[in-house]
Amino acid sequence: MSSPLEVHAHVPVLLRKVVNLLEPRPGGRYVDATAGAGGHLEAILTQSAPDGVCLGIDRDASALDLCRSRLQPFGSRVQFERDDFRNLGNVLARIGWGEPGSVDGILLDIGVSSMHLDHPERGFSFRSSGPLDMRMDQSHGQSAADLVNGMDERSLADVIDRFGEERFARRVARAIVDRRSSRAFVETTDLADCIASVVPRQRRQSADGAPAIHPATRTFQALRIAVNGELDALDSVIPQAVRAVRPGGRIAIICFHSLEDRIVKLAFSRAAGRCVCPPRLPVCVCGATVSVRVLTPKPLVATEDEIVQNPRSRSARLRVVEVVTSGANQGPTRDQ
Numbered sequence: 019m020s021s022p023l024e025v026h027a028h029v030p031v032l033l034r035k036v037v038n039l040l041e042p043r044p045g046g047r048y049v050d051a052t053a054g055a056g057g058h059l060e061a062i063l064t065q066s067a068p069d070g071v072c073l074g075i076d077r078d079a080s081a082l083d084l085c086r087s088r089l090q091p092f093g094s095r096v097q098f099e100r101d102d103f104r105n106l107g108n109v110l111a112r113i114g115w116g117e118p119g120s121v122d123g124i125l126l127d128i129g130v131s132s133m134h135l136d137h138p139e140r141g142f143s144f145r146s147s148g149p150l151d152m153r154m155d156q157s158h159g160q161s162a163a164d165l166v167n168g169m170d171e172r173s174l175a176d177v178i179d180r181f182g183e184e185r186f187a188r189r190v191a192r193a194i195v196d197r198r199s200s201r202a203f204v205e206t207t208d209l210a211d212c213i214a215s216v217v218p219r220q221r222r223q224s225a226d227g228a229p230a231i232h233p234a235t236r237t238f239q240a241l242r243i244a245v246n247g248e249l250d251a252l253d254s255v256i257p258q259a260v261r262a263v264r265p266g267g268r269i270a271i272i273c274f275h276s277l278e279d280r281i282v283k284l285a286f287s288r289a290a291g292r293c294v295c296p297p298r299l300p301v302c303v304c305g306a307t308v309s310v311r312v313l314t315p316k317p318l319v320a321t322e323d324e325i326v327q328n329p330r331s332r333s334a335r336l337r338v339v340e341v342v343t344s345g346a347n348q349g350p351t352r353d354q
């Protein structure tokens with residue numbers, strides 16, 4: 019059985035819900051900051067025909083090439099920028115959409131794409147042998163091999179614990195450090211075998227029907243998040259997205275694990291004016307302002323049918339907000 023991190027994603031997840039909630043319209047301007055294979059963008063372009071325009075951003079050059087060729091039929095209605103979405107504000111300024119409120123809707127579909135998982139040479143999959151890379155942007159930065167061969171045991175265990183929520187993080191870190199003292203890790207399967215030697219294999223499905231996962235799943239997820247600085251990027255893009263979208267426009271974010279979903283929930287809640295000061299403070303000091311209205315108090319998830327058609331959608335969580343102001347202070351409401 020394959021895990022949510024490994025199943026290929028040629029079908030865009032939660033497509034109908036994204037389109038319904040983003041409400042692309044003719045003449046609108048939309049951004050998919052995680053263009054990937056272009057599935058969501060294609061639907062947004064179709065829905066906003068004949069003259070809606072889109073920007074596709076991706077930090078991965080190969081993903082953007084794939085997306086560009088898929089969306090060729092839409093001609094000049096779609097443009098592309100290779101960048102990290104943490105630079106969203108700068109990217110929008112570069113193409114002349116930098117004024118606050120210039121955009122009608124923004125989508126982020128976080129995580130790896132099918133292309134990453136399909137190509138063992140990118141180093142994301144532990145099932146096929148490839149170099150331990152995992153960088154979405156291969157032009158710079160540390161690879162997964164740099165981390166597993168270079169970090170001290172404690173920091174490694176912290177990364178695996180925090181980003182992988184792996185119960186056996188300390189055990190895994192110990193095994194990695196032991197093994198690398200005689201031979202550095204080079205290949206994905208080599209690392210996966212080392213992890214599997216100390217993490218018990220789950221035998222059964224979990225209570226919600228999710229398939230048992232490979233022992234290396236959580237550690238690979240942790241390394242991928244660390245290599246790509248994924249949580250920091252997500253945290254920093256949300257205020258930029260709120261600034262970019264016009265009142266009445268929407269921001270939709272799809273996440274695949276609880277760490278990401280927590281960040282989105284908190285950032286949306288903060289943008290909705292929720293005070294996040296500790297309850298013991300007599301007055302609000304966090305400067306909460308009302309900039310959005312949350313349209314999904316609980317995240318939307320895939321239907322059973324969709325999960326059957328596209329197993330990767332099993333762990334997808336969609337949260338959507340509508341921008342109400344560009345950030346004028348309407349006063350905070352205290353968190354209970």
Ligand SMILES: C[S@@+](CC[C@H](N)C(=O)[O-])C[C@H]1O[C@@H](n2cnc3c(N)ncnc32)[C@H](O)[C@@H]1O
Nearest residue numbers: 030052054055056057058076077078102103127
């Ligand atoms: C799940 S895929 C998106 C799939 C896409 N929605 C589709 O329908 O084909 C996520 C994409 O986001 C890109 N990505 C992830 N983090 C990014 C970041 N910080 N900046 C820009 N692109 C990023 C990945 O390279 C990947 O191509």
